[in-house]
Amino acid sequence: MILPWIGALLVGLSLGLLGSGGSILTVPVLIYLAGEQEKVAIAESLGIVGTISFAGFIPYALKQKVHWRSVILFGLPGMAGTYGGAVVAEFVSGTFQLLLFAVVMLVAAVMMFRDKNNLKSAGAIEISHAWWKIVLEGLAVGVLTGLVGVGGGFLIVPALVLLGGLPMGLAVGTSLLIIALKSFSGFYKYIDVLDGLGLSINWQLVLVFSLIGAVGSLIGNKVAGKISNERLKKGFAVFLVLMGGYIIFMNI
Incomplete structure (x- = not known):
């Protein structure tokens, strides 16, 4: 069970x-590695990622690296969208969900690679979209991430950086809270979805996984402070390409 x-x-x-x-x-x-059924794994992932994200968000909040306006305008509609996406997920296959997820990852990576502008400093935030557009973006991302059963940080971070005008460091802290809120919303609905399919959550696995992951998030937070925003941004894009390609390979 160590793996x-x-x-x-x-x-x-x-x-x-x-x-x-x-x-x-x-x-x-x-x-x-844990031998969970596909739909159960997707549901458990939301609970685990939500818990870990909230633990990782705390240090950013203490450092005041959270943009609360974006949390409200992007995160709250995202919660509603994720709940709705989880409803739709009951009627599609797990393979479809994972392939859709991989495609969106590659699109997000292209967005990050094509942005040639220097990231703004933490004190020079520019919100380029009207508030209602940010709300719609949050809702759309929520629906998609609820459908594929993931926290959606791979979409939230590029949206906050490229569309919301936040610097990478501030976008990461803001993203963690948004992920937590959306993940818990989707997890709540997935419990009903699994019940309708005769499946259930392995609560012990979720708890232990979340605790270990929370420790990892705190370590990652410390390391992130020693890496430049630009390197984080490019590394993030490379990560999306590699993981997206791997998921497509495993499901085709």
Whole structure:
């Protein structure tokens, strides 16, 4: 059982370092290393990533590296969208969910690679979108992430950086809270979805995985402070390409 716990640590490191990426690691770890059924793994992933993300968010909040306006305008509609996406997920296959997830990851990576502008400093935030557009973006991302059963940081971080005008460091802290809120919303609905399918959550696995991942997120948070915003951004894009390609390969 040691391999799933190593995977849990890597999930936490990813979330603490990049503010995303945990879900794409969590689902394969739960399926291939912990032996969970596909739909159950997707549901458990939301609970685990939500818990780890909230733990990783705390240090950023203490450092005042959270943009609360974005949390409200992006996160709250995202919660509603994720709940709705989880409803739709009951009627599609797990393979479809994972392939859709991989495609969106590659699109997000292209967005990050094509942005040639220097990231803004933490004191020079520019919100380029009207508030109602940010609300719609949050809702759309929520629906999609609820459908594919992941926290959605791979979409939230690029949206906050490229569309919301936040610097990478501030986007990561903000993303972690948004991921937690959306993940818990989707997890709540997935419990009903699993019940309708005659399946259930392995609560012990979720608890232990979350605790180990939370430790990893704190470590990742410490390391992130020693890496430049630009390197984080490019590393994040490379991560999306590699993981997206791997998921497509495993499901085709």
